[in-house]
Amino acid sequence: MVWRLVSYTTVLIPPEPYKAMYAAGIVENDKGERRVARIPAEYVDVLGMGMRGELRREESVFGEIWVFIPEAEPQQPRVVVVTGGAGGIGSEIARVFAEHGFKVALADINLEAAERVAGEIRSRGGIAVAVEMDVTSPESVSEGFSKIYSSLGRIKVLVNNAGVTIDSTLEKMTPEKWRKVIDVNLTGAYLCSREALKYMAYGGVIVNISSLIGLSGNIGQSNYAAAKSGLAGLTYSLAKELARRGIRVFAVAPGLVESGPTLKLWKHNRSLIADYVARLPIPRLIKPREVAELIYFLASNEAINGVVIPIDLGARIEPPRA
C-alpha cells in the first residue's frame, strides 16, 4: 500500500518522554484513509508534500505507533571535523574516518601541517580540507566552522582532539601555564562544540578526547588532569542536553599513546616512559590507530552516549606513577 504525505512537521522541542527530536506527518492512501505517523529524523531535510512512502507499525516501551518511511534517501552527511587534526592522534582519526568514506576537515593552529595531512588523504582518493583554527579563540572557531560548512556541508562528527601539555608541579605552576592548558584542552572543546552545533545534522556525534590522566591524575600534570577531567563533565552534561536534538556525546580516555608529546618525553627521559610501561598489564604504548579505530567504532554505535571509555592497556587497574 502506497501512502502519501499530506502534512508534516518536525518536533524540535519534543515533549516528555520522547526527548529526541523527530518528524511527524499525516499520510493518506488511495482510499482516502489517513494515519498520523512518526517519521525518522534523518528524513527531516528531504520531506515534501505529496511524498510517497511506506507505513510500518512499530513498538516501543511507550506504545505502538505508525512510522512512515519516505521513498527518499535519508540525509546522512558523512563529514567529520577533527581539531588538532595535524597531530599524531588527530591525523590518525582523520585517516580512519576517511577510509570509511567520510569527508574530513582538519582544524589545526598549524595550517601547514594540517594541509600536509589533508594532501595525504586526498592523494589516497579521500576528500579532506585543512582549516586554520585556534580553538581558544571564539572568532577563529566561528570562522573555521563556517569555512568547513561551506566546503563540506553539514557536520556528522566533531572530534575535540586539540590539546597541549605544559607540565609543572604546583609550586611552579604559573597562572599562564594553568590557563593555557585549560584553554586549549577544555575551553576549546566547549567553543568547538557550541559552534559545531549550528552546523550539525540530526544524528550528530561529539567526541571528546579525555585522558587516563584526567581519570587518575598525575604528578606534575594538575592543569592537564583538571582539563581532561573537565572534559568528562562536559561529556556527561552535553550528552543529556543534546539528546533531544539527536546528538550523542562521549569521550575516550587513552593512556600513553605513541604520538607527539610521548615521543618528546621519550627523547628527554626514556626511563620514565619505560618505568610507566613496565607497570602496565600489557607493557607497551598505545598506537594512534587503536585510538582512532575505537572512536570510529563508538561513533558508529548509536547506543553509545554519555560515557568516558578508557583505552589504556589495563593502566586503570595498575595506576601509573609519574
Added chain:
Amino acid sequence: MPAIVSAFSTPYESRSSLEAWELLEKAVRGVVENVEKGIDPSEIDLVIVANFSDRFGGILHSGPLALRYLGNPDARAFRVENACSAGGTGIFLAWNMVRAGLARNVLVVGFEKMSKAPTSTVANQVLMAAGSPEEILVGLPFFASYALMAKVYMDKYGVGEEDLALVAVKNHENALRNPLAQFKRRISVEDVLRSPYVAPPLKLYDCSPLSDGAASVIVSGEPKRYTDTPVYIVGAGMAHDKPGVFERDDMAAMIAAYKASQQAYKSSGLTPKDLDLAEVHDAFTISEIILYEMLGFAERGGGARLLRDHVTWFDGELPVNASGGLKAKGHPIGATGVGMAAELFWQLRGEAGERQVRDAEIGLMENHGGTGATSVVIVMRR
C-alpha cells in the same frame, strides 16, 4: 435571560507566587466582592470550577474547596475539564442551568498554575494528553498538531509565515494596554520571523505561553437584582470535531467552531455583522486566522486578509483579542474561557480602560479545546 453580573481576574503571569488554591481563592472571593449591589454567598447555589490538570496545580476535587472560599457549604460544586475549553464549557453549562431553572446564580471560576510543571517539555506532555490517542503515542504536542494544520492551511490558501506573524504582532500590541496581560512587549514581524522554530512552520512567537492565573464570573437568572448594567448571554453554542487532526475531513478548518458559532448566532438572532468585538482562542497564530473564517468574519482562505487590511486590529472595524488574546494576555488553561467572558463583561460595560473598544455593545467569545475538537461560542450583549 441569564446574564453576567460580576467578573474578576488575577493578572496572568508566567510564574505566580500564588499556589493554585490561592489563585482559586482570590478569584472566588474577588468576583463576589465585585457584585455592585452585593450578593450573599447563600444566593449562589452552584459553583463550576474549570481546570485542566492536577499535574499543573496539584489539586483535584476543587469544587468543595471553592465552596469553602465562597462561604456557602450548601451550594453544589464540581469541576469541568474540557481541555483548553474548560472555562467556556463552564459558562455554557452555567447558562443552561440558569435557563433550565436548575440554578439561580452560578459562580464560574477557572484556574491553572502551569508553572508547577518542572520544565516546558513536561508541561507539553501534560497538554499533549488532550490530543487523540494516536497523536499522543506518536508524540505530537499541541504546537506540532497545530503545525500540521498550519502546513495544510498555508499550502491550500497560499498564506505565508509573515501572515501568521501579524496575529502575534497585533495581539502583543493589544496586550500593552491590558494591565492583566502576561506580556507587555511590542514585537515586530521580523521578531516573530526570527524566533526559533518549535515545529515548522510554527515558531516560538507563534505560540501562546505557559501561564498562571484565575478568572471568574457570576451568571445570574435575576441580573438586575445585582447590577443595573448586566451583560446578557444572548446566544451560545457548543460543538465538537474528531479529536485527531488527521481524522478530519478538512484539516485546514475548525468545524467545531463553525458549528458552535452557527448555534450561537441562531440562538441570539445575531450575525457576524452585528459584532463590535471578539475574543477568540489564538493558542497559536494559525488558529486565529482559521477562526476568522469559521466564525463568519471572512470567507474560506480569506482570514489573513483581515489582518493585512487591519480589520481585526484595535482600531479596525472588528477588533479581535483587544485583551492581547491567549498569545499575549496569556493562557492559564482552565482560566482562559472564563477570562474571555470577564473581558467581554468589562468591554460591553465600557470598563476596559485603555483597551476599551469604541461603542462596544455586542461581543463574541470562542474558546476551544485541543486542536479544536471542542468549541464553545458565546455571544453577549449589554
